[in-house]
Amino acid sequence: MNSNYLDMIRGKQPGTTPVWFMRQAGRSQAEYRKIKEKYSLFEITKQPELCAFVTELPVKEYGVDAAILYKDIMSPMVGMDVTVELKPGVGPVFPNPIRTQRDVEQLHPFDPTKVSYIGDTIKLLTTEVLDVPLIGFGGAPFTIASYLIEGGPTKSYNKTRGMLVGEPTLWNALMERLADMTIAYLSMQAEAGANALQIFDSWIGAVNEDQYKQGIFPHMERIIHTVKAKFPDLPMAMNGVGNGHLIELWKDLPLDVIALDWRCSIDVASAMGITQTLQGNLDPAYLYADKAVIKQELDTILEQGVRHGKHIFNLGHGVFPEADPDVLKWITEYVHERSQELWVSK
Structure with a gap:
């Protein structure tokens, strides 16, 4: 197995910076688009062999050092009968948004047997398909709550933040339920054989530090400590968009990897005293640029990553559908080649 990703996290310098891309499976890949003409995302995830095929596609096409399980952060809702x-x-x-205590009480505890196909896919990938580590993942309670409360995607998060600051009892009741789900869901993936876990709090940049400390951090602390206590040797990562004001809080959690978006440089994060592996953080906008422009930004990120000492290359957010697969493949190759030179000369 290509262990560069795991070696970097564990402090075993692999001599090259490992690469994977958020949302690398699907999105812009021609072969994936053909599959999507026939199946929806949820239909793909319910077929282990097909889901494993989609998960492996970017490993074969781009040469990345890790696979991330193909699914949506809303996939575990099936296990709560939502x-x-x-x-x-x-x-x-969501046709029935969460607005009252009764709505929260009607959320069923997460039942892993209702999404057993996810575990089956993980087992297939880790025992028969992949030659790179597999990352399992789950959405963080705030991000999942934002969909449940708003009824769907939003740019303001007004109802979500309104509940957070205006109805703290209701908010914490919802967070408790979603934290329980996240613990059970991540544990299920670990038990099925995932080689690492990542929590995505994609929309956490919508709250300020005080709001996070009061209504979100205690629940994240419980999730991370609980899962890490159960699986102490399994690397665990935290990701969020617009998270620069929160990473100092994360550095004291038992996390192995902290992901950065493009608003916070690796140098700045390192200066905060973060000792964990840093992941990121090419702005996806550069995927529209020519190679000379991309190369300049890649050099900056890679040099900062080598200075920090532990770095996994990724985007600051996800691959978008218009991204050119050839560019992603070229970035992977360039990161591998250039980082080898930098690590040798460090």
């Missing part, structure tokens, strides 16, 4: 629809061009939509 109705969710993925509308093309819109995203997850």
Whole structure:
């Protein structure tokens, strides 16, 4: 197995900076688009062999050092008997938004048997398919709550933040339920054989530091400590968009990897005293640029990563559908080649 990703996290310098891309499976890949003409995302995830095929596609096409399980952060809602629809061009939509204590009480505890196909896919990938580590993942309670409360995607998060600051009892009741789900869901993936875990709090940049400390951090602390206590040797990463004001809080958690978006440089994060592996953080906008421009930015990121001492290359957010697969493949190759030179000369 190509262990560069795991070696970097564990402090065993692999001599090259490992690469993977958020949302690398699907999105812009021609072969994936053909599959999507026939199956929806949820239909793909319910077929282990097909889901494993999609998960492996970017490993074969781009040469990345890790695979991330193909699914949506809303996938575990099935295990809570929550109705969710993925509308093309819109995203997850919930016909019955969470607004009251009764709504929260009607959320069922997460039942892993209702999403057993996810575990089956992980077992297939890690025992028969992949020659790189597999990253399992789950959405953080705030990001999942934002969909549940708003009824779907939003740019303001007004109802979500309104509950957070205006109805703290209701908010914490919802967070408790979603934290329980996250613990059970991540544990299920670990038990099925995932080689690492990542928590995505994609929209956490919508809250300020005080709001995070009061209504979100205690629940994240419980999730991370609980999962890490159960699986102490399994690397665990935290990711969020617009998270620069929060990473100092994360550095004291038992996390192995902290992901940065493009708003916070690796040098700045390193100066905060973060000793964990840093992941990121090419602005996806550079995927539109020519190679000379991309190369300049890659050099800056890689040099900062080598200075920090532990770095996994990624985007600051996810691959978008218009991204050119050839560019992603070229970036992977360039990161591998250039980082080898930098690590040798360090």
